[in-house]
Amino acid sequence: MQDEITFIDDFINKKIKDFKIKPSREWREMQTYIKNKGIKSVSYNGVKNIFNLKNEIIILSFLAALSVSVYLFNNQDNKQIETIKKTDRIITDTVNNAVLKSDEKTLKISPDSNSNINISDNSKNLINKNKTVKIKVQVPVHKNVVIKKKVFVIDTFDKK
Amino acid sequence: MTVPKKIIRQCKKFDEKAQEHIYKKYAPDLLGICRRYFKNLSKAEDVMQDAFVTIFSKIAQYKGSGSFEGWMKRITLNTALIQLRKDKKEIISENFDFLETEKKEIKKKELNLSDIQSVIENANFDQFEIIEFMDELPEGFKTVFNLYVIEGMKHKEIAEELDISVGTSKSQLMRAREKLKKILYKKAKEKLRNNRKKY
Numbered sequence: 067m068q069d070e071i072t073f074i075d076d077f078i079n080k081k082i083k084d085f086k087i088k089p090s091r092e093w094r095e096m097q098t099y100i101k102n103k104g105i106k107s108v109s110y111n112g113v114k115n116i117f118n119l120k121n122e123i124i125i126l127s128f129l130a131a132l133s134v135s136v137y138l139f140n141n142q143d144n145k146q147i148e149t150i151k152k153t154d155r156i157i158t159d160t161v162n163n164a165v166l167k168s169d170e171k172t173l174k175i176s177p178d179s180n181s182n183i184n185i186s187d188n189s190k191n192l193i194n195k196n197k198t199v200k201i202k203v204q205v206p207v208h209k210n211v212v213i214k215k216k217v218f219v220i221d222t223f224d225k226k
Numbered sequence: 227m228t229v230p231k232k233i234i235r236q237c238k239k240f241d242e243k244a245q246e247h248i249y250k251k252y253a254p255d256l257l258g259i260c261r262r263y264f265k266n267l268s269k270a271e272d273v274m275q276d277a278f279v280t281i282f283s284k285i286a287q288y289k290g291s292g293s294f295e296g297w298m299k300r301i302t303l304n305t306a307l308i309q310l311r312k313d314k315k316e317i318i319s320e321n322f323d324f325l326e327t328e329k330k331e332i333k334k335k336e337l338n339l340s341d342i343q344s345v346i347e348n349a350n351f352d353q354f355e356i357i358e359f360m361d362e363l364p365e366g367f368k369t370v371f372n373l374y375v376i377e378g379m380k381h382k383e384i385a386e387e388l389d390i391s392v393g394t395s396k397s398q399l400m401r402a403r404e405k406l407k408k409i410l411y412k413k414a415k416e417k418l419r420n421n422r423k424k425y
Contacts (some may be wrong), residue, residue: 070339073376074403077346081356083238083376086254087261089271093246096253096275103279106240 229294237285245282252295253278262372263306265361273309277302303377307387309368314389333378342411349414359409367402374399 101107229248236244256277260270288297351359353391361369366418373379374395379387381395388395 070407071403073339073343074410078356078360078371078406079375081351082262082353083362084255084355085262085357087257087267089253089257090267091271091275093249095244096249096278097242099275100245100279100282104278104284107242107245107282108240109242117315138319157286186367 231290234285234290234294239367240282246299249278252298255295256298259299259302260306262360262376263310263369266316268289269309273306274302274359276309277305284319286364291396306405310365311389313365316344342407345414346410349417351414351417359406360414362409363402363405367398367405370395370398371402371406 097107229251231245233247233372237248254272257274260273260277261267264270264273277298281298284301288294318381360371363371373384373387374381381392381399384390384395385392
């Protein structure tokens, strides 16, 4: 009796344990059905692809952040150069009336406004040779606020 | 057959692409389970759809402790059993009608196992033929046989699932085997006879 049981059980089990049939109903039909049953089915479209690329996004974000940091670090001084250039108002012994942009404020540097701008003779010579020179500028914004900046001057003092 | 964790994570967010991926990949397996319990393919597909509804709605409950496939199959089986319980009245009446005639048949002619075994094995039945033969069993026999032999459940579990006694589960299994043996033997002989005619 045991043999008979084993035979039938094993025979059937072996034959149909992994039985599969391709459904006649396509995914769209199934999707409609599950939506009708109140199950959420969200399409992420393009956004989904971003989620799929999680690791790549992390790496790219890191690289982008790094690039931006390096750029900002390197271009901090260049921006100042640009600002000075734009003013075209570099005066001989001081950076008189030069307009510098600091953050969102426009500041005027004037020898009459307690601007503490000292340019050495050596720097003056270099500037006159069209060399770039870095000078320190202290600009009083308010009674108790002074912005300290490093400014590059590439223009000549003789140019007026 | 494994589901990438990423797909499961996306499915937990109800991402339709992930749901589609799971449906397309596993629907044949899950429909295979349903078809073992329901002769009518359309009804089997209905049950499979309900199983997917449960899978997608309760996927957050899957914590990854066991295989995802096993979890889906268990849900599908439960869904099928729920449907069978709804159809219980029909199953029971059919079984009792069958029992009386079957008793007489078994007594009438006892078959030798070695003869049966060799004939059945030589017939080389495929999966679909076996499923069709199982469809000839009364619903109750087929259900108990499937749960015991294919799903590996114990009689106590089967009794609880189908709300029947352990004794009923055992007797239905025994009769299912007896009936299957006869069906297989009969079909195998027919097939072998037809094969001989062809050549």
